Amino acid sequence: MEKAPNEKLSISHPEISSEDEEPPSKTNFIDEASFLDEYLKSRSDRDKNTISERSLNFLQTFFPESTVKDWNNWHWQIKNSARSIEQLARYLHLSDNEVKPDGPNSQSLPLRISPYYISLLDRENPEHPLRKSVVPVFDEFLVHPGESADPLSEENDSPVPNIVHRYPDRVLFLVTGFCSTYCRYCTRTRMVAKNKCHIGLKAWEPGLQYIEQHHEVRDVLISGGDPLTMPDLHIEYLLSRLRNIPHVEIIRIGTKVPVVLPQRITRPLVNMLKKYHPLYLSIHFTHADEITPEVKEACEKLANAGIPMGSQTVLLKGINDSVPVMKNLMHALLKVRVRPYYLYQCDPVVGSGHFRTTIEKGLEIMRGLRGYTSGYAVPTYVVDAPGGGGKIPLLPDYFEGCEDGYVLLKNYEGKDFRYPNFST
Numbered sequence: 001m002e003k004a005p006n007e008k009l010s011i012s013h014p015e016i017s018s019e020d021e022e023p024p025s026k027t028n029f030i031d032e033a034s035f036l037d038e039y040l041k042s043r044s045d046r047d048k049n050t051i052s053e054r055s056l057n058f059l060q061t062f063f064p065e066s067t068v069k070d071w072n073n074w075h076w077q078i079k080n081s082a083r084s085i086e087q088l089a090r091y092l093h094l095s096d097n098e099v100k101p102d103g104p105n106s107q108s109l110p111l112r113i114s115p116y117y118i119s120l121l122d123r124e125n126p127e128h129p130l131r132k133s134v135v136p137v138f139d140e141f142l143v144h145p146g147e148s149a150d151p152l153s154e155e156n157d158s159p160v161p162n163i164v165h166r167y168p169d170r171v172l173f174l175v176t177g178f179c180s181t182y183c184r185y186c187t188r189t190r191m192v193a194k195n196k197c198h199i200g201l202k203a204w205e206p207g208l209q210y211i212e213q214h215h216e217v218r219d220v221l222i223s224g225g226d227p228l229t230m231p232d233l234h235i236e237y238l239l240s241r242l243r244n245i246p247h248v249e250i251i252r253i254g255t256k257v258p259v260v261l262p263q264r265i266t267r268p269l270v271n272m273l274k275k276y277h278p279l280y281l282s283i284h285f286t287h288a289d290e291i292t293p294e295v296k297e298a299c300e301k302l303a304n305a306g307i308p309m310g311s312q313t314v315l316l317k318g319i320n321d322s323v324p325v326m327k328n329l330m331h332a333l334l335k336v337r338v339r340p341y342y343l344y345q346c347d348p349v350v351g352s353g354h355f356r357t358t359i360e361k362g363l364e365i366m367r368g369l370r371g372y373t374s375g376y377a378v379p380t381y382v383v384d385a386p387g388g389g390g391k392i393p394l395l396p397d398y399f400e401g402c403e404d405g406y407v408l409l410k411n412y413e414g415k416d417f418r419y420p421n422f423s424t
């Protein structure tokens with residue numbers, strides 16, 4: 001049947017009864033339309049339980065008794081994480097270099113990888129970038145000059161347990177030692193996991209009291225470990241305590257959960273987080289291959305809740321240390337609404353020498369980004385100064401000096417320009 005040109009499109013749905021319908025006045029038509037909008041929005045906002053084909057094959061191969069619903073339950077993911085080389089060998093064909101670390105002298109950084117993240121790893125190739133970032137290797141036993149257990153001297157800047165107060169107006173609050181997946185180059189190798197998971201609410205009290213008493217603290221970065229591995233109630237307790245401190249203007253959470261455990265970004269979690277704005281997330285990404293449909297969905301939920309997201313990426317040899325790889329990652333981040341924020345030179349933590357590039361390599365990558373892609377896709381390259389000097393930004397040299405009142409500048413293509421530097 002053809003519709004008259006002005007006939008309204010009616011959306012029928014079996015869950016909405018039309019029995020008591022009245023002829024629509026202008027007012028109740030608008031109400032009904034907005035009600036339907038809300039209703040449809042709430043349906044499409046529900047957790048979609050995305051699973052990509054690769055992960056589905058992995059699930060069916062290695063967990064034939066488990067369902068997609070199990071897979072999308074973050075507790076199931078944590079429970080079924082690989083925590084030893086033997087467990088990992090079920091899923092990957094390990095090389096000699098990868099097999100050694102689980103011996104009696106194994107390094108202090110524990111092994112834990114979520115099944116989801118294992119499903120992204122190449123089974124055969126030990127050189128696969130994501131695999132290198134999480135599978136332990138023999139090189140971790142090698143200690144290089146300048147490395148230390150606490151390369152940023154965080155413990156020297158810690159006035160009370162779990163607080164690092166280095167910069168004047170902000171603090172780092174280390175609220176847990178647990179991560180769902182451990183990165184092999186972790187700066188906080190000294191504190192993560194160590195046999196127990198979350199440190200518990202009581203352990204936060206000195207940190208919370210310190211922030212309450214220090215009126216200059218306007219920005220709190222919650223990190224660890226990974227804060228989003230804690231139960232919703234614990235996160236909410238922490239956020240509400242911080243939000244009740246009048247001088248705390250912004251709260252940031254540092255996390256890798258949306259990347260290694262996107263199943264954790266549930267609707268209830270997001271609905272809770274958005275009550276504590278202004279809240280920012282700094283998400284630890286390593287490579288564009290991490291940005292799967294699952295990660296996209298997790299980032300979408302967070303972005304739709306009004307949570308600004310920035311990325312933190314560590315420059316890692318053989319993983320992301322080239323211009324095309326880094327550019328791909330930065331572009332992929334913008335597509336999932338994450339703004340590239342920091343590119344870190346790898347900290348000299350004990351056993352991380354095989355991951356570290358030279359500073360020149362970092363500058364080469366920055367030179368290959370600036371001008372060659374959108375400014376939004378260019379992160380700030382920083383060295384976190386060993387000994388606690390804080391973040392020092394590094395830029396390729398575009399400023400070449402001054403001459404006769406002019407500033408001599410080089411553009412991204414290496415061409416020279418003179419800028420008149422006169423004040424009137």
Ligand code: SF4
Nearest residue numbers: 179182183186225256
């Ligand atoms: S997620 Fe962060 S804290 Fe956890 S292991 Fe990786 S780098 Fe360390």
